[in-house]
Amino acid sequence: MEKILFIEDESNLQKTLGSALGQEGYEVISALDGETGLRMAKEKKPDLILLDLILPRLHGLEVLKKLKEEEETKNIPVIVLTNLEGLTEIEKAIELGATTYLVKAQYSLEEIITKIKKTLTDNH
């Protein structure tokens, strides 16, 4: 079973997307802040990380930067899933090594799951 780490401070979003992914047969582990997310990425070795940007304790872009610096986590694909749609954030995230950048409000659950599936198959 493929493991997905979902770093998102909004518990409602955690629940909806988390349970939709669960039904697709993924194991979802969740972190509600940046620091926890980073620690869990190192401990649990997920196959994919979904990352929000506005996070308590450690900003998403910082998390991304640290993930890509560490040898053990740098190959895990990261999908940035946020509602910030400024060009600077998008460029920064892609530059730091995010696989895709998705603006939450623009995608349905189904579309997001499709993107996740695609990223996982591309990475294997």
Next chain:
Amino acid sequence: MLAITPCPGRSLLTLAIYYLTFYFYLVNCYNKLVSVKKILKQLNIPAQCKKYGISLWQCPSFLFLIMGFIIIAASIIFYFLGMHYIDDPATVVFFVLILAALLFCLAYIITNSFENLVEASRMKTEFINIVSHQLRTPLSSLRWAIELLISGNLGKVGEGQEEYFRIIKENISRINNLISELLTISRIESARFPLREEFFSLVEVVKELIAEFEPFAKASNVEIKFNFEEKLPKAFADREKIKRTIENLLDNAIRYIGDKGKVEIKVLKKNKFIYFEIKDNGVGIPKKDQKYIFEKFFRSENALRYQTQGSGLGLYIARAIIEKSGGRIGFQSKEGKGTTFWFILPIKKETKAKSA
């Protein structure tokens, strides 16, 4: 007798007056220059201030003009007073000092009003951020939760429930679109409207959209026809934004058809431009409304106004996108006969480095 006797105190005062007069003369010249320049540049100062959304007495350009006038008038008055009426230079110096203090206060107010302007602009940006993030997060939760319910994975959706789920979903997406449109508008107006330009096939975009609109068109009894030139050069613009523009035009075309009809889309090359056209045989736009059609929040008083939804922002955004991409947009319409919207995008040479 007293007047002839040289008095050391008095000559010092005279010197001070000369110095002050010279100083004011310089300041005066500079301010006059700046004022003249300002007047030439922005003749209509009240209109300028109105644009900032602040009162005249808080508006830097207006206050600056006032200061200019005060300086000019005061200099002239003191010149005459000093020449003809006041014998004691100490009196003149005293008045000049008062004037200087007054001008100092005015300058302080002007600086303050600049700060107000900066603060207003900062608050606007902050507001946009709050709207985009704080309002969208709960909306995303709502949207995904309802999608999860509709999917039936949590338990079968009962008969009769489905329709109401659909209503909730549609309205969430309406709020979502409205927020996006408002954000786009505030970006357009604050000139922070970045385009992610790339080469793409306009034909592909239209095909994608026709596929997406198929169910809506069928339900509205509308047939969509698409003609395009083969081997069309690629367009160079922001693909997502152009897609949204066409989506808007297509949505309008279908929405304002009424009972039954036909929408024809054409994409072809015209001189140095890619030409897009969408023609419908819908209710048309009344002549008196035609010149306002691209204005924000404007909705035409056509036959279907009250049966259709719309924010009146779509075409305003469409025009901003097309014009920012170096193109032009326009339409012809006849009430009761139908409407044709068109836009052109300049063709750019595709280089290997750019398309990568």
